[in-house]
Amino acid sequence: WIVEVEQYKTWNEDKESQLLWIHGKAGTGQGAIASSVIESLKKTRDPNSIVTSFFCDQGDENRRTLKGLLKIVVRQVIDLRQNLAVHLLSDAGKGKKAGIQDFDVESFSRISVLWDAFQAMAKDLPSGCIYVIVYGVDQLSQESLKEFFQCLHEL
16 A cells, blocks of 8 residues: 555665655554565566665674664665675775785774665666665664664765
8 A cells, every 4th residue: 555655656766866754653554664665665666777675683693783774774675686785895905906815804893884885886787776775773783773864865
């Protein structure tokens, strides 16, 4: 039903709009709504666009930090467009001609490397965009929530 709501339609049709914020009280179906948005975008999106998702969980260390969010989203982008991995290699300090053997595993623990790589990947799409659906941002740690909003502000 979410895809029939006017706010969703306006956001989905507006090529300049970047943020659709859906909120509500706990237990009122936001998870189902997020899943519906993901499925709808996968079916109707521009073929050059990428749909990624992240479900926060304060009980899971990897799902309550911005670093965990960025690792998963960047991985989803690379899984769908392997050619964009060059930006992660480049941001890891290895240069644009680096190969898979050149991954600096330690650099992937830095939010700045992951965020810069994500932004470069988004800019490198020939057309289309990267959709990032995040469910449960309130379950991010306080520090990660602050960093998350700083990243959104940079977009």
